[in-house]
Amino acid sequence: MRDPARVRHRRGEAGLGAHRDLRHRARPRRPDRRARRRALRPVADRDHQRAPAPPSHLQAGRRIRPLRPQRPRPALGADRPRRRPRRGRGHRAAGARLARRGLSAAAAAPVALHVLILAGGSGTRLWPLSRAALPKHLLPLGPGGTTLLRATVERLLPLGAEVRVVTVEAQAAACLAALEGTGLDERSLVAEPAPRGTGPALGLAVREVAAADPEAVVCSVHADHHVGDDAAYCAALWEAAGWAAATDGLATVGLVPRFAATGFGYVELGEEHRPATWRPPVVSPRALHPSPGLPAYTALGFAEKPSLALAEEFVAGGRHLWNLGLFAWSAAAFGRELRAAAPDVDDALAEVVELRTGGRATEAAERYRAIPSAAVEPLVLERGARLSVVAAAFPWSDLGSWSDLLEARRAAGEGDAAGNVLGGDAVAAGARGCLVESRGGRTVALVGVEDLVVVDTGDAVLVVPAQQAQAVRDVVDLLRAGGRTELL
Template identity: 30%
Template sequence: MSNKHCLIMAGGSGTRFWPRSRKANPKQFLTIFGNESLIQATISRFANFIPDESIYVVSNKGQKEILEQQTSRLPKENLIYEPVGKNTLPAIGLAALFIAKNDPDGIMIVSPADHLTQNDQLFQETIESAAKIAEEKNGIVTIGITPNAPATGYGYIEIGNEIKIGQTIKSFAVNRFVEKPNLATAQSYVDSGKFFWNAGIFVFKVSVFLEAVQKYAPNLYADLQKIAETIGTANYGQVLDKIYNQVDSISIDYGIMEKADNVFLVQGDFVWNDLGSWEEVYKYDPQKDENQNAHVGEVIFQDTKNSYVYAPGSLVAVVGMDDVIVVKDGDTILVCKRDQAEEIKGVVGEITKRKLDQYL
């Protein structure tokens, strides 16, 4: 099988994790569970079966200092910086240029930096199965998570016929990608057994991916080729800034996955969550007490159930309030109902509107 390379996408801002997630220290660099930050845990997971020199990270240049601090095990030349965020397709395309220079037919595994994944052995077997399909069928492969609830916060993927080429995990042709559904539609998807959650993990040959970009996003492909010509030269930074600022912002789902006819899905049954909000952190926290409260720091819960408090270095008392989230970070405090955790991004918007940048 071809050499495998991993690309970890780490350019996000993580607004729903405010106030811990800030511009200078966004979600992927936070330690949520255990002793590693989310990006460090992601690197460790892939390093179980991919050498460090084949693990790349794409981020934005404003995160250069903290990225280098947290990824010291990786070669610095494997850290790729976007001048400005342009969604996932240009970011993956930019990184693919670096891998293609040395291994154009290598297998490229693309993963977010900030998701929770458990069952590392099953995760590895799933990725290996996806790589086998990518290799033997020249496929563009995605990992679909078996849904355990009618979640409305994820995109879904509808499967077609099962694909069998000796891989260890169930795999299917893909019929279509669908946007985040309402509750009734999500329930119908789960009941059908034909839909999986879109985990945002992709596996393909670098050459197959670049051919797809050329076919379905030709303007981006032309721009990427101009950048590729300057990699390793003194002109690279200047050319990258000029070209990258003008490329269209487009996701890999919309730009490639929804259009290509060689798309496959490998079934993911490992524990997975995109940790999209503080509510998800509460759900996965293993240290809940008898009243289903979880905390970090000195906390007094009195007549309180099903709540989460993060306040290291402080004393917080919560009295007579169920289902709440409290997060204290430096000079900011968040208090919200658990079922409103998704709305924190609106708070960040208001902070921006009021030009209170010191709190971002």
């Protein structure tokens, strides 16, 4: 018989098993895994629900860290509650990092984007097709025969910004006709009583934007430019707007020069100041994709239409970009810089807005006409304003001459095998590299000629070598001096 001290009592009822036929074989018992776990760590059963912890199974003197109680979790499938952002030492440290980079911590908050389209040109570069009453941005030179103004509005759609068209009162009706179907109406127009250059025009328009949204970031673009990559164009504008919001300053988009152009302005690059992980804080109803990571620099200055030798030096040095006239700034920053650089212009614009608000449109127009004409670069940007420049690369042309239009159309895939681009009723036999715009109801035929521009509008015919297309301005000056205003 076994030693009684070695007899182990079994739990449960007597016998081989309750309610089990004795003829069945006993099932082997599984080892108790929980017993093995008890020797390693305390039981954490239900501790995530903050229930009282059971007594520890650890032996005395053992030094094993107990489990941390888990936070209460929502039921499976439930939405996670939104957490309030922590604003402790980490927030202050982030603000210090932004300050060291010249950025504003307050600019991290999303802001709305507005775009001003400058559409008030006089229309002499593409004479005789463009006239004072029908400037370049109202000509059907865009994709599919649309006007350049409409093409610009459609190009900006991915930004989801609020768009205003800055024009002169004499062109307001024509601009509205070109904008039909775009969602813009007379409330989207900012009309100058008379053309006074981009400086006063933008000052007036930014005041109108600031009255509706003081925290807005504003972009300024031109209505008569050709762009070959709309996505890259919008991405560069987005980046410039982000820099304007982050630095509480002014920004511009510069284009990597393709050749030594003497008809363009240049902007000189300073130190690169783009943080590697920074993202533009600007948001809009239809936000763009993440930042493309375009480099940004401090702008050191502008050079307007340099000589050929100087332009070649700029291109070879790699520290100058073409100035496209694409700008971005917060409404508050532009107002501050305009006030510091040209207080007389700022005072005059304040009077114009006050007179308009009071219903005294005639007096407002007279006061605006008294403002000296000036471009925004010498009026504001070149007078000590803190300016960033975003370096971009996309097909672009300001369509400043007929030869520019010919090149842009060729790049867009238009033209025949000989490089001729024929518009209207025109034929070419043995001609190469010619541009024809026949809009006078007559057939224009080219035979054996090269690199010519021929434009027929019915009341005027222009024939000029493509390389000398810039000389059209001389013709316009001669007509004006001779009193032929009906052709202008």
